[in-house]
Amino acid sequence: MIQLTLEQARELAQKILRGNGFSEPHVQAVSATVLAGERDGCASHGLYRVLGCVSSLKAGKVVADADPEVIDQAPALVRVDAKGGFSQLAFQAGLPVLVEKARQCGIAALAINRCVHFSALWVEIEALTEAGLVAFAFTPSHAWVAPAGGSKPVFGTNPIAFGWPRAGHNPFIFDFATSAIARGEIELHRRAGKPIPLGWGIDQHGQPSTDAEAVMNGAMLTFGGHKGSALAAMVELIAGPLIGDLTSAESLAYDAGSKSSPYHGELIVVIDPRRFLGEATDEHLARAEAMFESIQGQGARLPSQRRYEARARSAEQGVQIPQALYDDLKALIAD
Amino acid sequence: MIQLTLEQARELAQKILRGNGFSEPHVQAVSATVLAGERDGCASHGLYRVLGCVSSLKAGKVVADADPEVIDQAPALVRVDAKGGFSQLAFQAGLPVLVEKARQCGIAALAINRCVHFSALWVEIEALTEAGLVAFAFTPSHAWVAPAGGSKPVFGTNPIAFGWPRAGHNPFIFDFATSAIARGEIELHRRAGKPIPLGWGIDQHGQPSTDAEAVMNGAMLTFGGHKGSALAAMVELIAGPLIGDLTSAESLAYDAGSKSSPYHGELIVVIDPRRFLGEATDEHLARAEAMFESIQGQGARLPSQRRYEARARSAEQGVQIPQALYDDLKALIAD
Incomplete structure (x- = not known):
């Protein structure tokens, strides 16, 4: 090391x-x-x-000097056209507008379009909790994951992230793939010649498999059965067609085998607790702290x-x- | 029958x-x-x-003639004080304001406060997809569910519902508990004297159990391990303290053993696809239809x-x- x-x-x-x-x-x-x-x-x-x-x-799949364009879409909606560049700069460009809209309207959404995406969503969520906002983020990826009851890939690993600001503490944040496991984990097992646990994926014939290579050529599965599958579909819809951007299947087709990072969109939703709670904000956020204490007090961990x-x-x-x-x-x- | x-x-x-x-x-x-x-x-x-x-x-736990009060909270936020009545009338009172705010701002949220809640969320989601909106709904319940890695109840069964309008088709809607199973299912097994599957709950000592009675006195588990647990915590936060209403633990304490329906709040978030997509709305919604076809075309079912x-x-x-x-x-x- x-x-x-x-x-x-x-x-x-x-x-x-x-x-x-x-x-x-x-x-x-x-x-x-x-x-x-x-x-x-x-x-x-x-x-x-x-x-x-x-x-x-x-591979020609990202624009090295893309200059993101911020579009004021509606009183509570902002879009950033990343113009084929990485998502991070587009998020930075949209962030102040998103925060301002949330403070003004109480809830607001940011769509990042035409970005190349590889970053963890929690980094962006953290920028929003620092502004005192409750935040959600969603993005599709490449179509590697089969729907519950199916055998062919439709969904990406489609992460969902959420953040809750905490006075005097690090924010409560989770960020997880709706697939049973990250694709990289399966790749690591394949390289090491090790079997994968049942439940991570199926082979090309739709049969449960512990063979990493067979699953990479077949389909991954979602976490949590039909519930995880429903969430994966939701992510496709709200961070794809809803914002005028590609689904995981369309993004994988665009990639055309170059194995680049996905090119598509991301949806971020934020809520300003102070607009819901006004002067009672601190009192109610203290009740959230009591819930965190009841989790940690029994030896369980926060995400x-x-x-x-x-x-x-x-x-x-x-x-x-x-x-x-x-x-x-x-x-x-x-x- | x-x-x-x-x-x-x-x-x-x-x-x-x-x-x-x-x-x-x-x-x-x-x-x-x-x-x-x-x-x-x-x-x-x-x-x-x-x-x-x-x-x-x-049991004196619901107000039979409560008259819900609609509060215009912020440009994109509406609250309805249900005044101790059932949630349905409060939802009806807030619905037109919520739809108007979503059309105006692009995204909007409705908080129902101080309601007694027992209805399935998909009924409300369907009213919103009929208005052409994408919709999300969340509500806590009573604290029966342990967090991942814990052994004592903190969360309710905390359902999450989502809806997507489809021209010429019934809407895509899911509505599921973040607990592994509905509490009613465990109760049915208890009455029938039948064992429950492993994974539904734990006994009072935190041990996995197939004894329905032991689990009802211990704790239920979330679906999908730590991911489902994270989602259950999110529902507590956004449909509890964020909207100035009770968590599942507080709601159960308020119930004081009467076994009534939970008394607390509900959060609904809606997005108007036309405000994101403008004239290209139909084109992008058609791409969502392609995804539904790729799910159903392989023999899998929509939720x-x-x-x-x-x-x-x-x-x-x-x-x-x-x-x-x-x-x-x-x-x-x-x-």
Whole structure:
């Protein structure tokens, strides 16, 4: 393992992104989210993703200097046309408008369109809870997941994220795929030649399988049976056709085998508690704290706890990445 | 079984509600939703619920003639104070304001406060999809469900419902508890002296159990492990403290053992696709239809299919209810 300070990790990511031709605003926005992932112990959304940024660019699947356009769509709706660039800069562009609309109207939504998406949703949720808002985020991916009762891929891994601001505490945030497991986990088992648990996927004939390769060529399954499948369909609809953007099937077709990050949209919804609660806001948010205490008081964990623990560790000790990843990253630095 | 036409079923419900003292607006609103449940093959939300309406009234836990008050909270927020009455009339009172706000702002939310709640959320979702809106609904219940990794009840069965309007088709709607199973199912097993499947709940010591009675005295579990648990927490937060209303734990404490329907709030969020999509609305909604076809084309079912089939049957044949339920209902008709 290679030990890096957070500053070294950021500089490494920025040097690669800059050297490969991304515009400075994209270098800043993308490096901030991969650093957040690495720092919080989410290696799958950490520095490793810089490899995919560069390969997506080389495959012609992302615009290196896209300049997002903010569209004031309706009193409580804002859209950002990412113009084929990574989603992070588009989110940054839309964020102040979204926050202002939520404060004005009580609830508001941001649609990011035509973006290339690979970042963890919790990073964006956290920016919204910092503004004191309750936030939801949804995005499709590539069609790898079969509907309950079916055998052929329709849905992406379709994450759902939610955040709740907490005075004096890290926010309550969850961010999970509606697939039973991340696709990367199946790929890791395939590489290691290890069987996968039953329930992760089915083979091309629709039969439950523990063979990682067979499942990658067949279909993944959703978490939670027909309920998870219903949620996956919801994500397709509200972060696809509802905002005029691609479904996971359409996004995979667009990818045409390049194995780039998905190109599509994202929907974010925010609610301002103060517009519902007025002067009683603090009193009611205190009742939410009582619920968190009743969860933690019985030894159960809140969804984001592991990430906050990793964050505290990284602040003191920096991060460690595998030597092989470090070598792959170094190889992308233009001479 | 007793055979009833839909009109007979409606009259039976109305006669009981009216005879026991509910005001005419509540008689109409409540009978409409229990009839919808019976008609759609959801016996657990059908005529059976009229028994609970009367027992809640006798226990002093519902206001028979509550007159809901609509509060224009913010440009995109409306609240209805149900004043201790059943939720249905409060929803009806808020509906036109919610629809108007969604058309105006693009997204809007309705909070129903201080209502007694027992109705299926899909009935309300359907009223919103009929208005051409995409809709979400959330409500807590009574604290019967343990968080993932815990052993003591914190959450209610906390349903989540979603609807998507479809031109020329019944809407795409799902409505499911975030608990592994409805509490009524466990109660049915207990009465029948039958074991329940592993995964539905745990006993008072936190151990997995197949004993229905032990689980009813212990805790139910969420569907989908930690993901379902995270969603259950979200429902508590957004349909509880966020709208200034009770959590499932607070609602159960308020019930004080009367076994009445929960007294708390409900959150409904709607989005107007036309405000996102403008002239391209039909084109994008057609892409949603392509996704539904790719699900049904492989032999999988859409979430609401079974209900629509029951609805078609009931329109022709009426409904059948058990003799024992019919007798119990008849006994509630005031002489």
